[in-house]
Amino acid sequence: MVTRRTPLPGVGTQYDVATRDGRHISVVAHEDGRRFVSFFAPEDPDACACTVPLEPEEAARLASVMAPERAEAGLGVAELGIDLVTERIPIEPDSPYRGRPMGDTKARTRTGASIVAVLRRTGAHPSPGPDFRLEAGDTLLVVGTREGVDDLADIVAGV
Template sequence: MGTRRTNLPGVGTQIDFTTEAGRHISVVIHEDGRRFIGFYDVDDPDSCQLSVPLSTEEATALAHLIDPAPIDAVRTDGIDLVTEHIPVTSRSPYAGRLLGDTGARTRTGASIVAVLRRHSAHPSPGPDFRFAGGDTLVAVGTREGVDALAEIISGG
């Protein structure tokens, strides 16, 4: 199972997900909030079999069906903040390294507010917290900051 995030300049962000069974699913989040889910041919991962457009409300409803407690975006005084889960894969340059090594807040303005592990959660990790492959970071910031943090963590 793997996830890859790609910045699409002028469009938004594409998140590719490969299931344990090898199925390729892609979510494109446009800058204006539109979302599309694409399903790809197992034999040709570049061939999209079906694309389903979702409004913000539909995407939220689908997220609630899949995960009954997803983290939603927060809007404060006209500034859009997002909260997002960012995986630390075994290929991440930060797997096994300290949170402080990322320079996350300085480089992106986004904050890592928690780290989720298989059987535990670590709220408010300090700079000496050591990441492990399989961790999931809970990040808060602007869309641009969180996207930049995801790029850093993935090594992109």
């Protein structure tokens, strides 16, 4: 089985899988968490036979069904009754936090969500401190409850 990973700037990443029997499956993982799974005709690996769009929750459920041993070996968050999400939040040019230190967002205090990394064209910045300056085009990698992450997205957008 062969897997090829192709970055899609501004969109996400495409993963192409060729199975041992010659079938071609493609997954496009969008930056916003959506996934598109495409199946290609065995007789023509360039002809898409079907595409299935999946929302983030649907993709996570499918992944847990496809590889339950990995889901069971995870952090056990579901067992504790805590629903955590991981999401990417862009810093738009009109964000009130563009050019300001990340600590000005008071993200964890106001929302309970944590900014675990800042993704920038020049590279990833894991565990950024409060003095890390945000720039337009940055993407925040955030972990928290659904409500906390949504609230943080609103704060960063200036809503």
